[in-house]
Amino acid sequence: MKMTPQRMAIMDYLNGNIEHPSAAEVYRAISRKFPTMSFATVYNTLRILIDRGLLVELSLDPEKKRFDANPAPHHHLICVKCKKILDVMQTFDLSLPEDDRHLFQLIGNHVDFYGICPQCGTRESTDRPGKDQQGSSTMSGAQSLSQDGAKKGPL
Numbered sequence: 001m002k003m004t005p006q007r008m009a010i011m012d013y014l015n016g017n018i019e020h021p022s023a024a025e026v027y028r029a030i031s032r033k034f035p036t037m038s039f040a041t042v043y044n045t046l047r048i049l050i051d052r053g054l055l056v057e058l059s060l061d062p063e064k065k066r067f068d069a070n071p072a073p074h075h076h077l078i079c080v081k082c083k084k085i086l087d088v089m090q091t092f093d094l095s096l097p098e099d100d101r102h103l104f105q106l107i108g109n110h111v112d113f114y115g116i117c118p119q120c121g122t123r124e125s126t127d128r129p130g131k132d133q134q135g136s137s138t139m140s141g142a143q144s145l146s147q148d149g150a151k152k153g154p155l
């Protein structure tokens, strides 16, 4: 693979990246450095990296393809609310009964765990106190508005 500065930038961005970005996210990050780089160039580079086994395409998110910069076999933990994908490096001793194997020669497996991440969970559990705070701040806003109106009156 020819090492153009653009490709270097894309590989740099993906190196150690645990966010499982989509092609659009990679493009957004790279175009800050290379504003002239097209989405097609980014996408083609991602495809080349996949062909070379340096990048894995994930179809966990139905809305968009995501890319995994960690080519080592691992599993995933997915937040059903914000679609954040975390790596699970644990190995599981999973076996497939003969009947379900259909004479396949097994080469691997992938387990998805689903849940609600701390950020999304906190958002929900602190929803009520948050609303109260918002309510009081709206009231003080209204008060300052009426004060402004009162000030304007005499002027």
Ligand SMILES: [Zn+2]
Pocket (backbone or CB within 6 Å): 079, 080, 081, 082, 083, 084, 116, 117, 118, 119, 120, 121
């Ligand atoms: Zn979340």
Ligand SMILES: [Zn+2]
Pocket (backbone or CB within 6 Å): 020, 068, 070, 074, 075, 076, 086, 087
């Ligand atoms: Zn991963």
